[in-house]
Amino acid sequence: MELRTIGCVELNSIAVGMHAADEMLKAASVELVMARPTCPGRYIVVVTGDTGAVQSSVQVGCEIGADMVVDSFTIPSVHRDVIPALSGTSSLVKVNALGVIETCTAASCILAADAAAKAGQVHLIEIRMASGLAGKAFVVMTGDVGSVKASVDAGVHGVGDGGPVLSHVVIPSPSEALKAQLF
Template identity: 45%
Template sequence: MANAVGMIELNSIARGIEVCDYMIKAAQVNVLRASTVCPGKYMVVIGGETGAVEASMKDGLGRSGPCAVDTLLIPNIDDQVIPAIYMTNPVEVLGALGVLEFYSIASAITAADIAAKAANVTLIEVRMGFAIGGKGMVTFTGDVGAVKAAVAAVQNTVELMVGSTVIPRPAPKLLESIL
């Protein structure tokens, strides 16, 4: 499992694909996701050892030029974040539901890491740009106090937040639609 994650979001699909190729060749990293995102942007998310991710990001940013619109580098990412990106994080107990919405995909990934480290919550999903207008969204569950603490930690540290909510007792049909 990767202990660092890096991301570059570009406003050019063609340049994004090219940058992804250079990033993969620059260092031994795993491509966690490389795809188009709304509205006509391209995102490259990589993971691996911190030094390799840093080297790959440096090369990618150097080749992105003015097409880079957002980036992130998280050296010691929480173990739940990558499975939440793939929506494979095991959610055994459903409690209160926390939802965080951002104008930026990088902000959503950062928020997921902060929320998971701030309180005893289980990440459900980190949704990145696709079919949500290029925004980022994080959903997680836990007891009401933990969910509120995670939301508060994110609100105090992450930029570009659109909104957040804590639903203490979500309807079972709502949870089914989220899972």
């Protein structure tokens, strides 16, 4: 499945999240990328399809979720590294400088990751969403120092009105022991 447009709704209720996921899939011709509970008792739904269908699906999810919606978005042309990083299937690459962006919501972390990947010559290593993180999320990327700095800055700004960025860092020359913990 080649993903071009993705949409996401993150909710503060697992039950409402499951209902929203079902209605999102019935509302438009979209494919389910992910629908699962996250910490702390949240639920995230990610769909793909044509831009109009994804926008309609996300709108329905937000209507069903109402005041339980934590965050949502539609990305019309998602970067090719986002889904592998999200699903833990990124390919092993040489780790140079590291960039990390930590956000308050899983949805805002996906926005940050997409903006970061589009801004520079970086490789997304991982997008970790909310599992064991009290609802927070983070993205880890690598590349040369200049690219990582530019990408982290773009990712921080790419969150826009979504959940706030809690912290971000560029590590110019990570230790071998830290690198070994990334994969």
